[in-house]
Amino acid sequence: MGYVRYERGKRAELELGRRLLRAGFFVMRSPGSGRRARRFKYPDLVAIRKGRVLLFEVKLRKHRDTIHIPWRQVENLRYASELAGGSAYIAVYIQEEKEWFFFRLGDLEEQVHERGRRYVITVGMFEKALKFEDVVGDHLL
Template sequence: MQNTRRRRGFEAERELVRKLWSKGFAVMRAPASGARTRLAAYPDVVAIFRGKIYAFEVKYRRDNSPIYIDKNQLEKLLEFSRRAGATPLVAVKRPNKGWKLIPVDMAKQTNSGGIKIDDEVLDKGIGLDEFIAMATSASLKKFIKNIG
């Protein structure tokens, strides 16, 4: 089960990389992202479009269960984003529902210092095509400013 889950996660990361690359982003997947990385702080995927940097934590879910990102993983995403001047996002892939991108500030805080993304939060996110359209124009800044 764990290997299947991890494989689906890797497949989702690679799909996101391909889609963003095909739309003109400079993009790469971190080869050892996630829990295996102890000392380094970097996200699953980094995408750059004309100097705008986006750091993605990528999650795959087959069902409607909430997504949790623990404190350690969240801190790594935020530290990388701070150092790079990146916008930290959680990219959620669900079968038959496509992608939803969630700015970290939009997620619900957990008591343990991590974040939770449930259906309510997902509904407020943006689809991948919408993100691409906004990121390649000036309107993504408006979206990120309006989440607060």
Template sequence: MVRNEKGDRRERELVNRLDEAGFAVMRAPASGAATTRELPDVLAGDGDVFYAVEAKSSAGDPIYLTGEEVEALVYFSQSFGARPKIGVRFDREDWYFFHPSDLHVTDGGNYRVKKETALADGETIPDLKAVGEADDSDSDVEGVLQAVAQGVLSVEEATEMLS
């Protein structure tokens, strides 16, 4: 089976965009028909957050993924310790990302992303980058709450620190 040249080009483009955003990134050339193992198209991480991405592109028609593709991505992501993302790119648009649970499921058990949904609701590469930074603030909140629980900080001091 010959791989889709446009799809390969789009995957390389995604790798370059993620690299420019500061992620360590690699394309999994063994994804698709080249192996019996189900691998995501792209792996990306910045030390704080890690993503396994199934990348799809379209001229403008809705993008469909099979239930098996999405299940394989979620399974790999859980095993690897990454966040699963479906990356979609429509012609003349940017890349947009979705967690599999945020996609529309068809009656046949497949997943669909429409262009207008991607533009309205999709995460961008800067959004993906911001998740790791946001996780740092989440750990700060946890630290403040632990200090309250241990009696090191009063509730008032904690409220002031977190506002």
């Protein structure tokens, strides 16, 4: 089960990476970024074009649903974006809709629960999510 989920997530990362390449970005994927990579703070994808740096944590879902993201994962992405001087996003691919949705870290909802803190993307937040064109902006070819 875990390996299948990892493979699906990897395919989503590669799909987003290809779209960014077609938009003229240099793209690097961090293999196994979410798997036992606690010592290093790096995102799933980094895209660079003409000095603009975009960092992505990629999520894959079958349909719109609430997404819980570990606090540490978001904070590591925030830290990496500050070091790189880039913009960080949670990129969510919804298989049912065949569409990408992008969320700025500042737009995520922080929650405290019995086991600590986490960030949440609620179903309602998808209506205000950014699209691919919004994220890459005038960098489209």
